[in-house]
Amino acid sequence: MPVRGRPRPSLRSLILVSTFLFGLLVVALLIGQTWTSRLLWQYALTLGHDAASVGIISELERALREDHRLENLLLARHDPAVATMQSVTESDLRRLIGEVEASVDNPVEDRLIDRVQRDVDVYLVERGGLEARGAGLEEGIVATRQSMERALAAIVDLRVHNEQELRQTQRDAQRVLWYETLVSGAGVGVLILALGAVVVGSRRLVLGPLLDLQEAVRQFRGGDLEVKARGGQVSELQDLASAFDEMAGTIALQRRNQLTFLAGVAHDLRDPVAAVKIGIQGLARAPPAATPEMLERLDRQLNRLARMVADLLDATRIEAGQLEIRPVDIDLREVVRAMVDLAPTTGNHAITTRLPDRPVMVRADALRMEQVVNNLLSNAIKYSPGGGPVEVALITEAGQAVIAVSDRGVGIASEDLTGLFDPFRRRPETREGIPGVGLGLSIVRRIVAAHGGQVEVESTVGVGSTFRVCLPLVAAAGTAADAQFESEAQR
Amino acid sequence: MSAAGASVLIVDDDRDICTMLRDILTADGFRVRTARDGTVGLRLLHQHYPDVVLLDVEMPRLGGPEMAHQMLVHDAGMENIPIVLASGVADLAEVARRMGTPYFLTKPYELDDLLELLQRALNERRGGTSSASV
Numbered sequence: 001m002p003v004r005g006r007p008r009p010s011l012r013s014l015i016l017v018s019t020f021l022f023g024l025l026v027v028a029l030l031i032g033q034t035w036t037s038r039l040l041w042q043y044a045l046t047l048g049h050d051a052a053s054v055g056i057i058s059e060l061e062r063a064l065r066e067d068h069r070l071e072n073l074l075l076a077r078h079d080p081a082v083a084t085m086q087s088v089t090e091s092d093l094r095r096l097i098g099e100v101e102a103s104v105d106n107p108v109e110d111r112l113i114d115r116v117q118r119d120v121d122v123y124l125v126e127r128g129g130l131e132a133r134g135a136g137l138e139e140g141i142v143a144t145r146q147s148m149e150r151a152l153a154a155i156v157d158l159r160v161h162n163e164q165e166l167r168q169t170q171r172d173a174q175r176v177l178w179y180e181t182l183v184s185g186a187g188v189g190v191l192i193l194a195l196g197a198v199v200v201g202s203r204r205l206v207l208g209p210l211l212d213l214q215e216a217v218r219q220f221r222g223g224d225l226e227v228k229a230r231g232g233q234v235s236e237l238q239d240l241a242s243a244f245d246e247m248a249g250t251i252a253l254q255r256r257n258q259l260t261f262l263a264g265v266a267h268d269l270r271d272p273v274a275a276v277k278i279g280i281q282g283l284a285r286a287p288p289a290a291t292p293e294m295l296e297r298l299d300r301q302l303n304r305l306a307r308m309v310a311d312l313l314d315a316t317r318i319e320a321g322q323l324e325i326r327p328v329d330i331d332l333r334e335v336v337r338a339m340v341d342l343a344p345t346t347g348n349h350a351i352t353t354r355l356p357d358r359p360v361m362v363r364a365d366a367l368r369m370e371q372v373v374n375n376l377l378s379n380a381i382k383y384s385p386g387g388g389p390v391e392v393a394l395i396t397e398a399g400q401a402v403i404a405v406s407d408r409g410v411g412i413a414s415e416d417l418t419g420l421f422d423p424f425r426r427r428p429e430t431r432e433g434i435p436g437v438g439l440g441l442s443i444v445r446r447i448v449a450a451h452g453g454q455v456e457v458e459s460t461v462g463v464g465s466t467f468r469v470c471l472p473l474v475a476a477a478g479t480a481a482d483a484q485f486e487s488e489a490q491r
Numbered sequence: 492m493s494a495a496g497a498s499v500l501i502v503d504d505d506r507d508i509c510t511m512l513r514d515i516l517t518a519d520g521f522r523v524r525t526a527r528d529g530t531v532g533l534r535l536l537h538q539h540y541p542d543v544v545l546l547d548v549e550m551p552r553l554g555g556p557e558m559a560h561q562m563l564v565h566d567a568g569m570e571n572i573p574i575v576l577a578s579g580v581a582d583l584a585e586v587a588r589r590m591g592t593p594y595f596l597t598k599p600y601e602l603d604d605l606l607e608l609l610q611r612a613l614n615e616r617r618g619g620t621s622s623a624s625v
Contacts, residue, residue: 274579274600277602278508386552
C-alpha cells in the first residue's frame, strides 16, 4: 500500500514512539497497582479494627450478664466473696466501655456507646441501691430486670451496628479487589495487544520489506537485472531500496552497454576479416590474381584489425587504471604534422592544418599525444562519410595549447553529447557503415586528463563537429600573443 | 565454372573488398562494376542493368535493403535482377527474408561459396526469363 503525498515515517521515530507508549503503559499499571495495594491495606486495617470492636462488645455483653448473675447470687446469699467477684466484673464493665469508646470512629457509633454507657450506669446505680438496702432476691430480680435488659439491648444494638460495619467493609474490600483485578487484567491485555502490534508491525514494516529486498538481491544475483526492490513504508528501508534500485540500474546499464559494445566489436571485426579472407583466397587461385596492390590492401586491412585490437587493449588497460605516461617537453606541431601525414583518409577528405610558427611546448608523452590526435582525426574522417574538409588547428590561448579538429560531417545530436566520452558507447544513428570499436573518445579523454588537460566538443547535426583538446603550456614556451602566426598546409 | 560474360554489380562500402572482388571475378570472366554506397549503386543499375547484384547491408547514405526497395519501386524490370546479400550483420537471414532474396552470405565467407551463390542466382534468372518467354 504505497503512501503518497506525505513523508514516510522513519524506523527510528517508530521505535522512539512505541518505546514511549510502552513506558507510559507500564508506569500507569504500576501506579494503579500501588494505589490499590494501599487501599486494600487500609481495608485490612479497618477490618481488623472492626473485628476487634465486635469482640470487645461481645465481651461487654458477657460481662454484663456475669455481673447480673453475681448480683442475683449476692442478693440470695450475701456472701462477701461474691461481692469481691462482682466488683471485678464491674471494673471489667467500665474498662470495656472505655475501650469501646476509644475505638469510636463515627457519630452513629458515638451515640450508641453513649446509650450503652448511660444504661449500664443506670443498671449499676440501681444494683448498688439494692445492695445498700439489703434487698432480697425476688425484689432484686424485679428491680433490676428493666435496667439490665435496657443496657443489654443497647450493647446488642452496638454489636449489630459494628457487625454491619464489618460486613460493609468486607463488601467494599471485595469490590476494590474485583476492580483491581479487572483493571490489572485489562492493563495486561492492553500490554499483550501492544506487544502483538509491535510484532505484527515489525513483520509488516521491517521484516517484510527486508525479505523483499533479500529476494530482490537474490534475483539480481540470479541474473534478473531488471528486478526492482520494494522498500515498504519506512523511510530508512525505502532509502535502502532506492539505493539498491539505483545500483542495480547502473549495473544493468553497464552490462547492456558492454553487450552492445561487444556485438558492435564482433560486427566491426567481420569486415576486415572478410577482406583479408577474400584477398588470400584470391592469391591462392590459379592464375593467381596477386598484384602489389592486392598485397598492399591485405596489409592495410590487417593494420586496421591490428589498430582495433590495440584500441581494445588500450581501453582495457586504461579502464583498469593502468595508463602509463612518460612525459617530456615536446612540440605539439610535430605531433600534428606526423599524424596528418599518416591520416587514414580514403582520398576524398581535404585535410587542412593551421600551425603557429613558433614551437608549442607541452610536457607530455609524445606517443600518447599522437594517439589523441590520430583518434580525433580518424573520427573526423569516419563521421564525414561523404568526404569534405577536415581542419586541424593548433593555437595557444590563456597559457594553454589547444588542438582543434573540425569536420563538416554528420554531427552529434545534443542528447548524445552526454556520455560521448564514456567507453563502450557508439552513437546508434551513426553506427551503420562507420567502422571502429567506439573506444577512441574514451581513450582520448583519459589520456588528456592524465596530462592535466581537458577535451571539449561542439557539434551540430548535419553541420559538423569540433573537438578541442586543451593542455597546459610549458612556461618557457612562446607567449600567447606571438603564437598566432599560422601557416597552412594542404594535403 | 564459366560466368560467360555475366555482369555483376558489387555494392560494398569497403574499398578493398570491392577492388579485390572485382579483380577476382573479372579473372573468372565476369564483367564487374563496383559502388561504395547504395546511391551510386542505383545510378550504376540504371546505366548498366547487371545480371546480378552483390549487396552489402550497412552502408553510408543508402544501405542495402533501402537500395533494394528503390529497385522495386522505381523501375519495371529491376525486380528481376537477383540480389546476393553479403554482410556481417547478426540477423542477415532475417534481412534477406524481408528483402525477398534467397541468396545471402555472412562475412567472412569462402570465395567458392560466393561464386556458387552467384552462379545459382544467374541460373535461376536465366531459367526465370526462359520460362517467362515460353
